[in-house]
Amino acid sequence: MEKSDKRSNNSNVRIPYLSLEIISEILCKLPIDSILRCRCVCKAWCYLTKNPTFIEQLLDSSVDKQPGLILEPFCADDSTQPFLLVDIEGRRVRQIHIDPLKGLRAMGTCRGLLCVGSPSALDPVFVCNPITREYRRLPTSGETDIGGHEVGLGFDPSAGKYKVLRTYVNEGRRFFEVTTLGESSWRRLDVPDGWQAYFVYQPIFWNGAIHWRTSRKGRDFIISFDVRHEKFRMISFPKDVHDFDSRPHAKDVGQFGLGVRRNNNDQLLLPPEVFVPDGYGRLRLRIEPKELELLGFRRCLTIVEHHNEWMRLWEVTGDKLEDLSISFWDEHDTHVRWNPYMTYAVINRLSEECYLLRVSACYGNPFNRKMHFTYFFPKRVSYQPLDIPGLPPMFRTVRGYEPSLVSPETV
Secondary structure (H helix, E strand, O other), rough: HHHHHHHHHHHOOOOOOOHHHHHHHHHOOOHHHHHHOOOOOHHHHHHHOOOHHHHHHHHHHHHOOOEEEEEEEEEHHHHHEEEEEEOOOOOOEEEEHHHHHOOOOOEEEOOEEEEEOOOOOOEEEEEEEEEEEEEEEEEOOOOOOOOOEEEEEEEOOOEEEEEEEEEEOOOOOEEEEEEEOOOOOOOOOOOOOHHOEEOOOOEEHHHHHOEEEEEOOOOEOOOOOOOOOOOEEEOOOOOOOOOOOOOOOOOOOOOOOOOOEOOOOOOOOOOEOOOOOOOOOOOOOOOOOEEEEEEEEOOOOEEEEEOEEEEEEEEEEEEOOOOEEEEEEEEOOOOOOOEEEEEEEEEEEEEEEEEEEEEEEEEEEEEOOOEEEEEOOOOOOOOEEEOOOOOOOOOEEEOOOOOOOOOOOOO
């Protein structure tokens, strides 16, 4: 009889009602994979998480979260390799299988969407969401014999439209074309004659514009494309960029040693198992090919300059495209003797005191190169290597990716 009474009492307990606004705030604090699982709870939650208002709210809340990373493994047969979604905070790797995208390379990214194409062919080009696995194929082109193909993706909030900007080289000339998601063709854009000879790197979307770092004859620039007005602007780098020769720390660092430097407490700052080359000759270390990186740090556009042990940061400032300028921001001594057998790239700036780096090093011999992620704390002069199971030995990182639930099929 007592058991029956208890069941009767429990049946009268009511779960407190929560408004959709409160549920939205709670869901926005969850990892994006958990939000996808919440779609299976009930129809109301499924509808809520597909609502454009919630998707925008989720994008706004992503500023305070550690970014997800999209990786492309380097291997002999790239045609079968899936993209990898890496959760840095949770130390997890998840494979993203989307069959039409196999063999293609991730290029530009914007608001959780990813442009995927080939560096040596104009077709096909897809816009996909690697989280939801939705994708959309862009209009085809007649050009076939091309090279240097790069694709950027941007968003025009005034019209709620996404635009895709691509550049490629054909018969020795560089061309730029644009299309809006939903259009059936590409439109060729007029650019100054001198731009045809520039080499372009991976694009970054920031502040309503798609930005490319470009170089020509040893000089670096930023080509910026205003997504709304479809106008270009070129920004010159300050004269101080690359001017390390006059600084006291631009010096001959001697032999590679272990590729690391010790701090004041005589502690190694990175694992010492890196390859040590034979010979006793002295070597002046200047790693030129990737001296400059153009990155989006927490929705700020930043140039990272590398030279030997030093990392210098420049910030692009200005609210309008015509007012953009580049100014010095900060610099750090990495306390590591970087060399061709041990290199690094800055992936993100997680806070004022922490950077996420991708380190590439040779272990045992120069042909056994592996990559890993590590936190770098400049003020503490310390590194924290991240043990992430499932990480491939070599990979390419897509810069500026922010996970979202934006659907390429409906925009």
